[in-house]
Amino acid sequence: MTAVLTVENLSTFFKTEKGIARAVENVSFSVEEGEMLGLIGESGCGKTTVAQSILRLIEFPGKVVAGSVHLNGRDLLKASDSELDSLRWKDLSVIPQNAMNALNPVYTIGDQIMEAILLHERVSKREALARTKTLLELVGIDGDRWKSYPHEFSGGMKQRVAIAMSLACSPKLVISDESTTGLDVLTQAQVIALIKNLQRKMDLSVILISHDLPMVTAICDKIAIMYAGKIVELASTEDILNDTRHPYSKALLQATPDLSDPDREVISIPGSVPNLVNIPQCCRFHTRCAFAFDRCRKETPEFREVKNGHFSACFLEEEENG
């Protein structure tokens, strides 16, 4: 398979009054063609910061301080603003968290989708309108509704419009950052099923950011589990479920109810996530880890391949397998 996106040793820090928050540190992963990667972790672990770093949307007091982000071989972190403009939408697009904010209430949804097409591609208005109607149909909305205003749609339909808009210029990679937040559970499931469906149909590469582990394991090909600014484990969904290596991943799975096995005990993770400001060099999970030993408190475990395509950052693994 060919990697569409490769993120290597990405670090993004925020300057705060109390010191430097190492919000994302040494994060590496790739997304292959037609693959859906789930980026999962508790609130504040750095998922959105990873997405915004990829999109070059980090603003002061934040800064990408190290690493590279290659999209189809081009380093996004080194691209000029005009290069970036031409890459956004056409190569890389985002399904926003809240369609309510993404859609302008004073323009019809058709005008907004058409604008995205006309701004980025040399096509006639007629062609842009035809594509807009096709895109609406693709997300399950009657093409003739292009003349409707956002307020004429329900929350779920607005989110579908936002998805249609993100696909306006046929991107290769789509980042969905908690794009079902605020929708009711049934509509959330429909929107997620739609994203999965489109991914298959259009051979899209998708990064799905979420803290809903059961949903991510149900639809993603590969999962990256983040804890306090670092990816602690990255593997195929099957391996994350059946050959879990990192104690945090194990704890997260145990803390998540399994609807197919309602008798399984749900065990919450003791303690809380560390403050990322001035965090010492160590395993960031050691304060909550049942297996932590001296080394975990003093050194940072390397994020290393423990078997083909399966990465984990834990000294336990190193001690056991060398």
Ligand SMILES: Nc1ncnc2c1ncn2[C@@H]1O[C@H](COP(=O)(O)OP(=O)(O)OP(=O)(O)O)[C@@H](O)[C@H]1O
């Ligand atoms: N503007 C900012 N100023 C200072 N620190 C920030 C800022 N934005 C983010 N951070 C730091 O980055 C960390 C990661 O935040 P981020 O929003 O990426 O997490 P997340 O995993 O996406 O959370 P959520 O699931 O709640 O959206 C935060 O814990 C915080 O320490």
